Amino acid sequence: MAALPASIDDTIAMLAKQDYVCGRALGTVAFLSLKLGKPLFLEGEAGTGKTEIAKALAHSLGRRLIRLQCYEGLDVSSALYEWNFTAQMVAIRTAEAAGEADRTSLQTELFSPDYLIKRPLLEALEPHPEGPPVLLIDELDRTDEPFEAFLLEALSDFQVTIPELGTIKAGEPPIVILTSNRTREVHDALKRRCLYHWVDYPQFEREVEILKARLPECTEKLTREVVAFVQALRGEDLFKNPGVAETIDWARCLIALDAVAITPDVVADTLGALLKYQDDIAKITGSETARLLDEAHAQLLAE
Incomplete structure (x- = not known):
């Protein structure tokens, strides 16, 4: 400890x-x-x-x-405790078959820690x-x-x-x-x-740090491009913005595909790793994807 x-x-x-x-x-x-x-x-x-x-x-x-x-x-029973009713019934049947009639001692045994599901x-x-x-x-x-x-x-x-x-x-x-x-x-x-x-969602440099810590195999260039695009995406009017978990998942997908840079085709093929609602995915297609990539590149130049 x-x-x-x-x-x-x-x-x-x-x-x-x-x-x-x-x-x-x-x-x-x-x-x-x-x-x-x-x-x-x-x-x-x-x-x-x-x-x-x-x-x-x-x-x-x-x-x-x-x-x-x-x-x-x-409810409380699911969060705190409940009694193992199946084991209690088996104990009752066993006691009855053995002719044990002391109900007080049997009740004490049935409601002991041995039958408690924590x-x-x-x-x-x-x-x-x-x-x-x-x-x-x-x-x-x-x-x-x-x-x-x-x-x-x-x-x-x-x-x-x-x-x-x-x-x-x-x-x-x-x-x-x-x-x-x-x-x-x-x-x-x-x-x-x-x-x-x-x-809150992390700022650019903090999210880059997170991605580097979780995926050290991701290149510096791809790491920064991923974060810049995700942060641009969060500025859109989406039902559910991608979180840091989605940033990491998306980067894993890009690594698995041996992507060295983010292109509109790569985004289109992997957008399901970032967005989980079809209405959101439908918004980020074609010219919207190109615009977001331009915003991400502008942010990278400004950093």
Whole structure:
């Protein structure tokens, strides 16, 4: 288990070793979250690296990453715990066949930890040999307000109550990262218990750094052309702008095709790596592609 970083610069350097390139603002809030033991709430467009920072922290600190992927209809049993009803029924049938009639002892056995299925939140509260885990609560905005209210209680004291077993409290609180793509507003009460940071699309040089870190085999020329085109693309009126994840995917496609430069034909053949909606793809064809390439080349000349 690695020690927590001692400064903002150490935090940025630690993340950089995991190929996660971040600015000082994000590095500062990540350091403070670790230092103060407060949850970190990251909000921003999809594909800007919110989830990746949790992975980078877990790897760099040598901690287990526990991920709770949120979705519409997520309830407490799916996030916290549930009983293994199949195993309980087998135990009941076995007891009946053996003639064991002590219902009190049987009930105590059935609702013991042996029959408990632990979900991410409960796992995160338990002790781990490598130290408190990194708990990633991903895309919180996909859930509903009742689940938010439950999280509010769970993250305030880092404890939960299981009626059959009692209260379970974390000896050491986990490192908590919450993310939101802002498809809806998350309640202020939850945000107030966290440190907050808006993760925006990176500026040109920062995105070049990210691409170099993730794809060192990509040439300098192609790297800069890719980033310049993607940044020009983000200036268009699209339903969904490409994130950094799409930039990396597109560069991988170009490398796989042995492309040495970006041309209108190359863009047309690989646009599905950047844009995920047909209406957006239909906008970026023919003369539009040429215009965006001209903008990208102009940006490269200006850099």
